[in-house]
Amino acid sequence: MPLLSRKTSKRVAKDRLKLVLIHDRANCSPELLDMIKTDIIKVISKYMEIDEEGLDVKMGNTKSEISDDIVPALYANIPIKKMRKAK
Template sequence: MDFLKLFSKEPPSKDVAKERLKLILIHDRANVSPTFLEMLKSDIIRVISDYAEIDERGLEIKLTKAGEEGISTPALIANIPIRKMKDTAK
């Protein structure tokens, strides 16, 4: 056993692969192409940038599953770091 791996903050490669596979399946079931997701991301950035200065490097937008009582539907999750709000009150 490699004792250095015990102190690593990175998730095991099997967990990373499992998460990637989940995302691929969700995208496939939602009928969403990577191109469409990039277009959606660009539109979200453009609209939010009208109201706030955002940090695009930390921007994360993904599709995932959400639901309750056994009914699972695609959900859009957006993590958008905001540097500061713009003064839009005119």
């Protein structure tokens, strides 16, 4: 197996482990994350047409603005196709 493939596999495994740890620390199951994603789609779709296939919602960590603590954060990458007209 080429060295590049091993690094890629190692990187993928490391990223998956980070994701599991973040979800665990945030007490956010994959099912809860899917429910959040569904709710985000419902709300945002009222105002704009989005590419649901391209929607990416993840849990991560960030530094708190209040203290030096590291806290869970929800990140959403939402591709917008076009804005809806105001009713």
